[in-house]
Amino acid sequence: MKQRRYTNGLLTTALVLGGWLFAATGRAEIIRITLNDEIIHPITAEYVIRSIDYANTRHADAVLISLSTPGGLESSMREIIEKIVASPVPVIIYVSPSGARAASAGFFILLSADVAVMAPGTNTGAAHPVALNPISGGSIPLDESMKKKIEEDSAAYMRSLAQKRGRNVGLAEKGVTEAKSFSDSEALAGGLIDAVCNTPEDIFDRFDGKTIKRFGGTTTVLHLKGKPLTDAGMTLRQRFLDKVLNPNIALVLGAMGILGIYVEFSHPGLIFPGVGGAIAFVLALFAFHLLPINYVGVIMILLAVVLFILEAKITSHGILALGGVVSGVIGSLILVDSPIPELQIHKWTALSVFLPLAIITVFLLRLVLIARKHKAETGEQGMMGLEGIAYTKIDPLGKVYVRGEYWNATATEPIEKGNPVIITAVEGLKLKVRQKN
Numbered sequence: 001m002k003q004r005r006y007t008n009g010l011l012t013t014a015l016v017l018g019g020w021l022f023a024a025t026g027r028a029e030i031i032r033i034t035l036n037d038e039i040i041h042p043i044t045a046e047y048v049i050r051s052i053d054y055a056n057t058r059h060a061d062a063v064l065i066s067l068s069t070p071g072g073l074e075s076s077m078r079e080i081i082e083k084i085v086a087s088p089v090p091v092i093i094y095v096s097p098s099g100a101r102a103a104s105a106g107f108f109i110l111l112s113a114d115v116a117v118m119a120p121g122t123n124t125g126a127a128h129p130v131a132l133n134p135i136s137g138g139s140i141p142l143d144e145s146m147k148k149k150i151e152e153d154s155a156a157y158m159r160s161l162a163q164k165r166g167r168n169v170g171l172a173e174k175g176v177t178e179a180k181s182f183s184d185s186e187a188l189a190g191g192l193i194d195a196v197c198n199t200p201e202d203i204f205d206r207f208d209g210k211t212i213k214r215f216g217g218t219t220t221v222l223h224l225k226g227k228p229l230t231d232a233g234m235t236l237r238q239r240f241l242d243k244v245l246n247p248n249i250a251l252v253l254g255a256m257g258i259l260g261i262y263v264e265f266s267h268p269g270l271i272f273p274g275v276g277g278a279i280a281f282v283l284a285l286f287a288f289h290l291l292p293i294n295y296v297g298v299i300m301i302l303l304a305v306v307l308f309i310l311e312a313k314i315t316s317h318g319i320l321a322l323g324g325v326v327s328g329v330i331g332s333l334i335l336v337d338s339p340i341p342e343l344q345i346h347k348w349t350a351l352s353v354f355l356p357l358a359i360i361t362v363f364l365l366r367l368v369l370i371a372r373k374h375k376a377e378t379g380e381q382g383m384m385g386l387e388g389i390a391y392t393k394i395d396p397l398g399k400v401y402v403r404g405e406y407w408n409a410t411a412t413e414p415i416e417k418g419n420p421v422i423i424t425a426v427e428g429l430k431l432k433v434r435q436k437n
Helices: 002-026 042-057 074-086 105-111 144-164 169-177 184-189 200-207 236-244 247-266 272-290 295-313 319-335 347-373 379-383
Strands: 030-036 062-068 091-095 101-103 115-118 123-125 181-183 211-213 219-221 229-231 387-390 397-402 405-410 420-427 430-435
Touching: 030 042, 042 062, 042 074, 042 236, 062 101, 062 105, 062 200, 074 105, 074 144, 091 101, 091 105, 091 200, 101 105, 105 115, 105 123, 105 144, 115 184, 115 200, 123 184, 144 169, 169 181, 181 184, 236 247, 236 272, 247 272, 247 319, 247 347, 295 319, 295 347, 319 347, 387 430, 397 430
Parallel strands: 030 062, 030 229, 062 091, 091 115, 101 123, 405 430
Antiparallel strands: 123 181, 211 219, 387 397, 387 420, 397 405, 420 430
16 A cells, blocks of 8 residues: 555656656747837737737747838837836847848837847838827927927937846947937947847857846846747737727728728618618727827818718719819828838829719719709609599598509598599508598
């Protein structure tokens, strides 16, 4: 019995040790996050944060963020940096592939990493802050004192990151205050990054076994060589919303939404245009809520829609429609006010949206107006005002002959048989009539 308990104890110990060993070796991996020419916005921030949390739950050896970005929103940038500096798992940021950049917000993110690496032929920097109007969302001219405050805030944030990571504080600050850009070799020589490497494998070989200082002051040894690289991709929802946040796609969705809702109101009962339009419009509102919107652009787009409606009602020989197209295009071009080209609406997108929108809106509205001018010829409305003959005496009930059919009829005053009558109302299968004078 004692021998059996001893054997069971050894077996239990072996299983526990085996489980620990599996946890230590089976989860030893590097999680890769890919931001390939991505704007830094709430969806990319959510993707990075979720992926770093995933790496921490798996006790990964490191997180590799392959970064290529023209910049983005400061709030999302700070969320990403907060997660990077607080991550128990070391974070390596690799600006790649060759030709990529980590500009503006990407510069801050790069310098916040435990290990900062760039591929040959990449660049970083140009992180001068751009002030946004809190009402319109667009860029605004600032007085010198306010401009200085914004610059100092961004510069101080950069200094704290660079100092904690042991990077060149003065040079990092110039990337903010002077919007200075750095090539990969300049960034390496200036002490902004830790290495220039051709591939992720080169990074793992170079830094394997190296001791790094974490943001909180502790140290850790990197174990990278030979570890499997696991990609943490965006979820289907994140990929979808990431596309929706493209201002050009958001504009198209907004136009489709307006058109679909308009078609539903002008032709009740079609259902699909109304449902599809509502969904598209809500998605557009979601995107524009997260983007820096200039509300002057919104007003001009609404003005364009009003001009399209007026064109259908007023004979202006196309002047109102042309004004609507011009107003819509200008409104679209200033709708998202950002210095980043990827966050701007292209003129060809604006034209391709508002020219068809003008044609379709004016055409459909004119059809509705023409239909309303023509008297209905069927159903209850079609019976109103028709003439018939009293088939029997009506006092107050009787029958009339209308359009080759006999109808039950009622009248407020007696009508003799054979007299002409006019239908004044239809109540189900009974007509209200009066004698024709």
